[in-house]
Amino acid sequence: xxxxxxxxxxxxxSLLVELGDEIDMAVNQRVHALAHLIEVSSINGxxxxxxxxxxxxxxxxxxxxxxxxxxxxxxxxITQVEEISSRKPRQLEVPVRYGGExxxxxxxxxxxxxxxxxxxxxxxxxxxxxxxxxxxxxGFPYMGKLDNAIITPRLQTPRTRVPAGTVAxxxxxxxxxxxxxxxxxxxxxWTPLRLFSPESExxxxxxxxxxxxxxxxxx
Amino acid sequence: xxxxxxxxxxxxLATIQDSGRTSWRRFGVPASGPMDxxxxxxxxxxxxxxGGCAAVEIGLGDVSLQAAQDCVIAVTGVGYxxxxxxxxxxxxxxxxxxxxxxxxLNKTDHGMWAYLAVPGGVRTPxxxxxxxxxxxxxxxxLEGRQLQAGDxxxxxxxxxxxxxxxxxxxxxxxxxxxxxxxxxxxxxxxDYFTKESIETFLxxxxxxxxTSDRMGYRLEGPPLTQRGNKELISEGMxxxxxxxxSNGLPIVSMADGPSTGGYPKIGAVASADLPLLAQCVPNQSxxxxxxxxxxxxxxxxxxxxxxLQKIVPDE
Numbered sequence: 001x002x003x004x005x006x007x008x009x010x011x012x013x014s015l016l017v018e019l020g021d022e023i024d025m026a027v028n029q030r031v032h033a034l035a036h037l038i039e040v041s042s043i044n045g046x047x048x049x050x051x052x053x054x055x056x057x058x059x060x061x062x063x064x065x066x067x068x069x070x071x072x073x074x075x076x077x078i079t080q081v082e083e084i085s086s087r088k089p090r091q092l093e094v095p096v097r098y099g100g101e102x103x104x105x106x107x108x109x110x111x112x113x114x115x116x117x118x119x120x121x122x123x124x125x126x127x128x129x130x131x132x133x134x135x136x137x138x139g140f141p142y143m144g145k146l147d148n149a150i151i152t153p154r155l156q157t158p159r160t161r162v163p164a165g166t167v168a169x170x171x172x173x174x175x176x177x178x179x180x181x182x183x184x185x186x187x188x189x190w191t192p193l194r195l196f197s198p199e200s201e202x203x204x205x206x207x208x209x210x211x212x213x214x215x216x217x218x219x
Numbered sequence: 220x221x222x223x224x225x226x227x228x229x230x231x232l233a234t235i236q237d238s239g240r241t242s243w244r245r246f247g248v249p250a251s252g253p254m255d256x257x258x259x260x261x262x263x264x265x266x267x268x269x270g271g272c273a274a275v276e277i278g279l280g281d282v283s284l285q286a287a288q289d290c291v292i293a294v295t296g297v298g299y300x301x302x303x304x305x306x307x308x309x310x311x312x313x314x315x316x317x318x319x320x321x322x323x324l325n326k327t328d329h330g331m332w333a334y335l336a337v338p339g340g341v342r343t344p345x346x347x348x349x350x351x352x353x354x355x356x357x358x359x360x361l362e363g364r365q366l367q368a369g370d371x372x373x374x375x376x377x378x379x380x381x382x383x384x385x386x387x388x389x390x391x392x393x394x395x396x397x398x399x400x401x402x403x404x405x406x407x408x409x410d411y412f413t414k415e416s417i418e419t420f421l422x423x424x425x426x427x428x429x430t431s432d433r434m435g436y437r438l439e440g441p442p443l444t445q446r447g448n449k450e451l452i453s454e455g456m457x458x459x460x461x462x463x464x465s466n467g468l469p470i471v472s473m474a475d476g477p478s479t480g481g482y483p484k485i486g487a488v489a490s491a492d493l494p495l496l497a498q499c500v501p502n503q504s505x506x507x508x509x510x511x512x513x514x515x516x517x518x519x520x521x522x523x524x525x526x527l528q529k530i531v532p533d534e
Contacts, residue, residue: 008406008407009404009406009407009487009513010404010407010455010456010457010460010484010487011457011459011460011487011488011489011490011516012404012513012516012520013457013490014455014457014487016454021452023452035245047241047242048242048243048244048245049245050244050455050478050479051245051455052453052455052479053452053453053454054452054454055455056455057455057456057457059455062517062520062521063520063521066517067513067514067517133245133479134245134246134247135247135453135479135480136247136477136479137247137355137356138243138246138247138248138356139247140247142453178247198346198347198356198358199346203243203246204246207245208246
């Protein structure tokens with residue numbers, strides 16, 4: 001049952017560390033712990049790491065670090081991950097205006113799941129979600145896992161434009177569109193929080209590994 | 220005195236790029252940067268610039284510019300004819316341009332991208348630590364957009380006449396060609412594909428679709444079949460990674476490719492060969508893939524990029 005971690009090359013300038021092969025909170029926590037371990041050891045030649053659900057991609061400079069060197073380094077770090085206690089993740093609250101013009105798919109989700117709209121909102125806001133990873137557009141958080149009761153498939157045909165701030169769900173994931181972009185997820189609400197400010201000293205509201213709680217915005 | 224060049228006309232895609240935006244890929248921000256990393260770096264080295272200074276990347280069409288003051292520029296790339304004032308010059312050199320002279324880059328058939336460097340790099344604001352343009356996100360470079368007539372490109376440094384007249388001889392550049400064979404490091408999901416498909420991938424010719432862009436080169440040729448129905452959860456991506464979506468046609472992730480992706484990756488192009496791929500022409504070039512190892516690929520990378528040290532005065 002134990003997944004054996006693997007280190008696989010993605011080309012000659014990055015390595016994919018596999019710590020699992022499914023969406024799982026414990027595995028994801030180890031991914032973030034490994035990313036943090038690498039960050040604090042700041043070894044020369046590692047450019048940056050990209051955490052995802054169950055993997056960590058390590059970008060490196062092959063003129064500074066050879067394949068053997070970085071593989072050995074990562075093998076060692078992987079063993080250390082099991083030993084360290086996980087850091088307490090940052091928790092953020094996200095106020096949401098649910099439904100209506102802000103969440104045009106909320107009714108669909110309710111009907112699809114055989115629930116009232118109020119139940120969908122209650123279930124969505126009850127849980128604390130982990131940001132497994134970020135991608136798709138700058139600042140877009142992939143969060144989970146949704147309670148089974150409100151799991152809803154994504155759209156067959158994506159919308160050409162979803163406004164920034166829109167809170168959405170797809171499958172067992174929930175996310176927030178960080179910039180105006182096309183989008184295939186079900187739109188259930190909108191937050192006035194700004195997820196991405198390129199000119200700011202802290203451009204991103206979220207970091208991978210953070211925890212998020214949605215709350216109904218007080219009018 | 221500030222060295223400024225005015226953009227007169229752009230018939231393709233011109234953007235400001237530096238060596239790329241690193242440290243933010245975990246937040247979903249692609250690295251961007253040049254499509255042909257070698258040609259970009261060579262343009263800077265020809266002017267004695269520190270590596271990675273912001274330069275103008277020109278693609279897909281003609282560009283004409285005009286020097287507002289005396290200046291020195293370097294131009295590299297494949298698939299362009301360079302004329303300054305009334306003379307034609309081969310690329311991969313540094314040139315003195317007098318105030319008022321026009322600089323023209325005319326697109327020819329056999330290549331895609333050219334780089335124009337200025338002393339000290341192009342002066343634009345740094346966003347998230349880089350001057351590279353991320354067109355989708357509309358930030359970086361010059362106001363987050365492509366260059367257009369009327370834009371002014373300002374150099375960060377003063378120039379000196381000695382910078383002109385340098386060249387990088389052809390034998391020290393990558394072996395650009397119309398139908399290159401590209402080294403590929405197999406994996407991480409090559410075992411998702413049937414044995415026949417792997418053989419097909421490593422023996423067939425592919426062409427590049429016209430729908431390709433700075434995000435990815437979409438390939439046309441024999442589709443690849445997966446063994447089973449295994450779903451891949453999203454993972455990090457890199458420049459040169461070869462994804463295969465459900466239609467079986469490979470897509471090579473390029474400079475503006477997303478930082479993560481959920482399609483299986485059959486392999487990734489060796490960094491030494493990425494400049495060759497970048498300069499391939501849609502609907503014209505025919506590429507082939509050949510399996511290589513990480514160690515061999517890294518050796519080739521070192522060897523190819525050592526060519527940047529071989530700048531000489533132009534006779």
